[in-house]
Amino acid sequence: MGVCRPDAIGHVPADLKAFVEQGLHGQMHWLAERMGWRSDPAALWPEARSIVMLAESYRPDHDPRRDLERPEIGNISVYARGKDYHDLVKKRLKRLARWLIAEAGGEVKVFVDTAPVAEKPLAQAAGLGWQGKHTNLVGRDLGNWVFLGAIFTTLELPADVPEADRCGSCRACLDACPTDAFLGPYRMDARRCISYLTIEHRGPVAEDLRARMGNRIYGCDDCLAACPWNKFAVVASDIRYAARPDLMAPPLADLAALDDADFRARFSGSPIKRIGRDRFVRNVLYAIGNSGNPALTDAARARCADADATVADAARWAVARLSRT
Numbered sequence: 001m002g003v004c005r006p007d008a009i010g011h012v013p014a015d016l017k018a019f020v021e022q023g024l025h026g027q028m029h030w031l032a033e034r035m036g037w038r039s040d041p042a043a044l045w046p047e048a049r050s051i052v053m054l055a056e057s058y059r060p061d062h063d064p065r066r067d068l069e070r071p072e073i074g075n076i077s078v079y080a081r082g083k084d085y086h087d088l089v090k091k092r093l094k095r096l097a098r099w100l101i102a103e104a105g106g107e108v109k110v111f112v113d114t115a116p117v118a119e120k121p122l123a124q125a126a127g128l129g130w131q132g133k134h135t136n137l138v139g140r141d142l143g144n145w146v147f148l149g150a151i152f153t154t155l156e157l158p159a160d161v162p163e164a165d166r167c168g169s170c171r172a173c174l175d176a177c178p179t180d181a182f183l184g185p186y187r188m189d190a191r192r193c194i195s196y197l198t199i200e201h202r203g204p205v206a207e208d209l210r211a212r213m214g215n216r217i218y219g220c221d222d223c224l225a226a227c228p229w230n231k232f233a234v235v236a237s238d239i240r241y242a243a244r245p246d247l248m249a250p251p252l253a254d255l256a257a258l259d260d261a262d263f264r265a266r267f268s269g270s271p272i273k274r275i276g277r278d279r280f281v282r283n284v285l286y287a288i289g290n291s292g293n294p295a296l297t298d299a300a301r302a303r304c305a306d307a308d309a310t311v312a313d314a315a316r317w318a319v320a321r322l323s324r325t
């Protein structure tokens, strides 16, 4: 953890404005709508005097890219294979916040991901790491497999020294991206990112991008896995971040058959639940289309008349693609 002042991220308003004005946020309208708060923590809570930033490791014990070449299974990004981190991190933040109040008084508010808070720039200002060329926070001892959370407080706590950029001439993350989502170092076109496409994007995905998604059905880890700073990081210690066995290598044919009730039962307590059955099955069908495995044709054909138009479109695309293999 580290501490910074609410006014420590002076560069963010202009960067965020440029990002939104260029339309790089795609359908994430919430980024554009609450730009004032995201740009300026003091606007979110004027009484805040310090921000305690926390990073928690979820580093896996293996290279998650190993499952990308297995076309019969769906690849789920590491952060979503275990319990929903929002719940776990929030509980920890609240515990720490309660301790802080008991020790020193003051008022607090805790945030993890769901509020309009610029978590990465604040974490850099609090000395936890720097925003790497892939735009995520990287720490010298943490690597980049970390979740971030924030405690805003009315207390004047001593601030830490901001961390400097240590990417140097490396560009491993930029070169690793399957969809060329980086416009350049530190700049991403979220509309091309597989994480955005599988989690945030509603409706059909452009066909040239579908083909590049491979078997990634929820999120993507390629740029994170490429970062050399991860070799200095310890593996996550909280067992609840460990992968659920059934989400390590789920067969695509099983996932394509999920109806709404099955989906909700299977993903209860998982962050995947939030995207709903239709978007999830759409992603699975794109992966089937990319599998090159004609044995999966029946699983796709069974969804060609799905009640959801995007699922039906994905199924027809998959069947057509497999028929050409």
Ligand code: B12
Pocket: 011, 012, 015, 016, 019, 028, 031, 077, 078, 079, 112, 113, 114, 115, 116, 117, 118, 119, 120, 121, 131, 134, 135, 136, 137, 138, 144, 145, 146, 147, 148, 149, 185, 186, 187, 188, 190, 193, 195, 196, 199, 200, 218, 219, 220, 221, 223, 224
């Ligand atoms: C929107 C969002 C997304 C979007 C957009 C991603 C993005 N890079 O912004 C999508 C859906 C694509 C996404 C994907 C992922 N996300 Co996300 N996401 C967020 C969220 C909610 C907001 C981020 C944001 O404000 N983006 C807006 C843009 C403008 O920000 P930015 O790219 O960081 O832009 C800065 C730089 O580009 C810089 N900049 C611009 N031009 C230039 C030029 C130069 C020269 C320089 C130096 C800088 C610079 O200025 C901008 C503002 O500071 C945060 C939670 C939060 N509240 O902060 C989580 C968060 C960033 N996500 C997180 C995670 C884990 C992921 C994924 C790894 C999940 C996955 N496995 O699929 C991927 C990683 C993809 C990637 N390479 O970024 C974690 C990251 C933890 C960390 N180590 O940093 C966060 C912090 C959530 C959390 N609480 O833990 N995410």
Ligand code: SF4
Pocket: 134, 176, 177, 178, 179, 180, 181, 182, 188, 192, 193, 194, 195, 219, 220, 221, 222, 223, 224
């Ligand atoms: S998460 Fe995947 S698709 Fe998104 S920028 Fe990183 S490598 Fe590219």
Ligand code: SF4
Pocket: 132, 133, 134, 138, 166, 167, 168, 170, 171, 172, 173, 174, 226, 227, 228, 229
């Ligand atoms: S892979 Fe290289 S360029 Fe990318 S964030 Fe890590 S150190 Fe920086």
